[in-house]
Amino acid sequence: MQPVSETASQALGAMQPRTRLDLGRIRQARGEISRVFRDTPQFHSPALGDLLGCELVIKLETANPVGCFKGRGTEVAMSRLASSPGPKAAVCASAGNLGQALAYSGRARGIAVTVIAGKGANAAKIDRIRRLGGAVELVEGDIEHARERAREIAASGEAFLVEDSENLDTCEGAGTIGLELLDGFDRIDAVLLALGGGALATGVGHVFKTLSPATDIVCVQPKDAPALALSWRARSVVTTDRTDTIADGVAGRFPIPEVLNDLLAVADHVPLVEEESIVEGMRLLYRHAALVTEPSAALGIAAILEDPSRYRGKRVAAVICGSNVLSDTFSAWMRI
Amino acid sequence: MQPVSETASQALGAMQPRTRLDLGRIRQARGEISRVFRDTPQFHSPALGDLLGCELVIKLETANPVGCFKGRGTEVAMSRLASSPGPKAAVCASAGNLGQALAYSGRARGIAVTVIAGKGANAAKIDRIRRLGGAVELVEGDIEHARERAREIAASGEAFLVEDSENLDTCEGAGTIGLELLDGFDRIDAVLLALGGGALATGVGHVFKTLSPATDIVCVQPKDAPALALSWRARSVVTTDRTDTIADGVAGRFPIPEVLNDLLAVADHVPLVEEESIVEGMRLLYRHAALVTEPSAALGIAAILEDPSRYRGKRVAAVICGSNVLSDTFSAWMRI
Numbered sequence: 001m002q003p004v005s006e007t008a009s010q011a012l013g014a015m016q017p018r019t020r021l022d023l024g025r026i027r028q029a030r031g032e033i034s035r036v037f038r039d040t041p042q043f044h045s046p047a048l049g050d051l052l053g054c055e056l057v058i059k060l061e062t063a064n065p066v067g068c069f070k071g072r073g074t075e076v077a078m079s080r081l082a083s084s085p086g087p088k089a090a091v092c093a094s095a096g097n098l099g100q101a102l103a104y105s106g107r108a109r110g111i112a113v114t115v116i117a118g119k120g121a122n123a124a125k126i127d128r129i130r131r132l133g134g135a136v137e138l139v140e141g142d143i144e145h146a147r148e149r150a151r152e153i154a155a156s157g158e159a160f161l162v163e164d165s166e167n168l169d170t171c172e173g174a175g176t177i178g179l180e181l182l183d184g185f186d187r188i189d190a191v192l193l194a195l196g197g198g199a200l201a202t203g204v205g206h207v208f209k210t211l212s213p214a215t216d217i218v219c220v221q222p223k224d225a226p227a228l229a230l231s232w233r234a235r236s237v238v239t240t241d242r243t244d245t246i247a248d249g250v251a252g253r254f255p256i257p258e259v260l261n262d263l264l265a266v267a268d269h270v271p272l273v274e275e276e277s278i279v280e281g282m283r284l285l286y287r288h289a290a291l292v293t294e295p296s297a298a299l300g301i302a303a304i305l306e307d308p309s310r311y312r313g314k315r316v317a318a319v320i321c322g323s324n325v326l327s328d329t330f331s332a333w334m335r336i
Numbered sequence: 337m338q339p340v341s342e343t344a345s346q347a348l349g350a351m352q353p354r355t356r357l358d359l360g361r362i363r364q365a366r367g368e369i370s371r372v373f374r375d376t377p378q379f380h381s382p383a384l385g386d387l388l389g390c391e392l393v394i395k396l397e398t399a400n401p402v403g404c405f406k407g408r409g410t411e412v413a414m415s416r417l418a419s420s421p422g423p424k425a426a427v428c429a430s431a432g433n434l435g436q437a438l439a440y441s442g443r444a445r446g447i448a449v450t451v452i453a454g455k456g457a458n459a460a461k462i463d464r465i466r467r468l469g470g471a472v473e474l475v476e477g478d479i480e481h482a483r484e485r486a487r488e489i490a491a492s493g494e495a496f497l498v499e500d501s502e503n504l505d506t507c508e509g510a511g512t513i514g515l516e517l518l519d520g521f522d523r524i525d526a527v528l529l530a531l532g533g534g535a536l537a538t539g540v541g542h543v544f545k546t547l548s549p550a551t552d553i554v555c556v557q558p559k560d561a562p563a564l565a566l567s568w569r570a571r572s573v574v575t576t577d578r579t580d581t582i583a584d585g586v587a588g589r590f591p592i593p594e595v596l597n598d599l600l601a602v603a604d605h606v607p608l609v610e611e612e613s614i615v616e617g618m619r620l621l622y623r624h625a626a627l628v629t630e631p632s633a634a635l636g637i638a639a640i641l642e643d644p645s646r647y648r649g650k651r652v653a654a655v656i657c658g659s660n661v662l663s664d665t666f667s668a669w670m671r672i
Contacts, residue, residue, distance in 0.1 A: 035520070036377075036378075036379045036380075039375065040377070041372075041376070041377065041399035041400065042372075043372045043399065043400050043401050044372075044401050045401070046401060046464075046467050046468065047464060047467065050467065058399075060399050062626065063377035063379065063394075063396050063399060064377065064379050065379050065380050065381065065382060067626055128382075128383060131382050131383065131386065132382065184371070286628065286663055287663040290398065290403055290628040290659035290660070290661065290663075291628065292622065292626040292627065292628055323626035324626070325626070327622055327623040327626075327670075331667070331670060334663075334667060
């Protein structure tokens with residue numbers, strides 16, 4: 001259960017799982033990420049851990065100007081775009097979090113950012129993108145329609161497309177979370193990751209499967225937005241007609257084949273959780289760890305609630321990936 | 337407004353304000369503090385800043401196992417006690433936060449910790465002290481009665497007394513927050529600090545008045561627990577009969593003369609704020625920055641709300657010093 005030392009893993013490059021990602025590039029990515037997004041808090045939460053029956057480690061990705069982990073990936077993407085030839089403009093489709101992060105990282109480097117979102121997207125997130133200097137275009141339909149429109153704009157050559165999870169920078173940027181966890185703890189038995197497009201899961205998963213292969217990589221999706229989880233189980237892309245979850249940050253319907261391949265190489269367990277468990281997870285994080293989280297960030301706690309014996313007595317790291325939620329909605333979920 | 341460079345300030349030791357604190361020891365303290373308590377997040381909050389009319393920097397001291405900044409001081413105190421001769425036991429009086437932090441830092445070094453609290457202390461905080469391995473003794477009355485009892489125990493020679501703010505380690509540990517802010521920002525126009533016993537205010541104040549003397553050091557106390565603020569204004573100790581504030585973490589009645597002297601040397605402005613402003617500050621931190629805070633942690637935002645012109649357009653750092661609050665109480669304050 002001891003992680004392989006850095007020297008050993010560097011010598012044994014073959015020990016990396018077969019994904020598109022590379023440990024050397026993930027290490028390099030650390031230097032490309034503004035310090036507001038890296039070296040984030042990682043600490044035991046004894047109160048919540050006792051309650052869940054495990055030694056819970058919180059990895060907190062919300063205390064930064066965009067309230068989520070996605071700055072890690074956009075920092076890497078935009079710092080590479082800034083130093084390459086071609087148009088200094090970028091576009092992405094986003095339910096909000098990627099858009100906020102891209103707007104932040106673009107503005108810091110003089111890159112114009114356009115974010116395409118569905119008209120039903122979280123209003124607070126859209127407002128925040130505009131405050132951060134991003135242009136927003138709202139389209140009919142959901143995030144998949146927004147992705148189509150973003151691809152159109154990119155195809156015209158006007159802007160660099162940051163397709164979440166397909167773009168390697170987004171995965172490798174997220175992977176730096178794994179390096180930090182392994183720097184801070186000599187052993188982690190399980191890591192709980194929200195599974196949306198797949199960047200967080202494949203990034204952190206790649207790092208652990210290289211440096212600490214015995215760590216259980218658990219990637220959690222809502223039962224009501226299960227496309228990538230079903231694809232992982234079928235070992236082949238499964239799409240769904242619609243999603244119906246409060247966890248808007250992870251609600252995709254069309255998994256990307258390359259990302260699925262990466263996920264197949266690193267995930268050990270891909271549970272689907274009920275909406276009620278997600279709300280209960282948010283409630284426990286609020287009541288016992290004083291954290292406001294968006295639903296996606298509570299998927300890991302939901303997974304423990306639905307399958308406590310898997311984690312009993314183990315040291316479990318939960319990545320709290322975002323806190324962008326309307327306070328009225330959050331209050332209602334808290335039953336307050 | 338540029339901070340004096342480290343080399344210059346080291347050469348000009350005379351530029352330190354006349355307090356009991358020392359910049360060299362504060363620098364040394366950094367190495368004595370576990371990484372779970374230091375290098376905490378410091379980031380712009382554009383949404384809340386826009387609303388308050390300033391460039392707001394959040395310095396977040398809540399994302400650690402004890403949910404407050406006090407671990408900085410107890411780490412320093414306990415690491416020095418561990419390496420000195422004498423009994424390996426410590427005692428403190430605490431409304432909860434210092435007690436949690438001391439229990440944590442003591443346990444990490446094999447030091448037995450006893451915490452004395454008033455019977456009316458916040459139940460969640462007391463419970464947390466016990467979970468962290470501290471023994472708790474509840475006494476009739478408020479924090480001042482608890483301080484008396486702690487001094488009695490220490491006088492018997494059984495335990496080392498950690499008297500918050502009087503003990504220099506608690507001040508110098510808190511001062512490391514100032515070093516981190518100055519590492520991260522080339523200029524800070526004002527720092528907003530909760531004023532309780534005085535450790536946070538004098539620690540951070542000493543660092544700024546040495547390295548960035550033009551920074552406005554604002555130490556905020558509730559109008560209904562004003563003893564140290566009134567003492568600062570009178571330049572002489574003023575005690576009060578009682579306190580009546582929701583900000584339990586800063587509710588002292590008997591200022592310590594040595595701490596008042598230190599405060600006189602570093603504070604520029606010591607406003608007293610209304611209870612309503614504290615609640616509104618917590619509400620804004622919740623709604624626009626997704627932060628759960630205890631009342632003490634919202635004193636800085638309350639000060640901006642009551643005197644916005646002082647901060648207009650300035651870069652203002654607010655130290656968010658704690659999040660230990662019962663969720664039901666917090667929910668009620670949020671009017672949820």
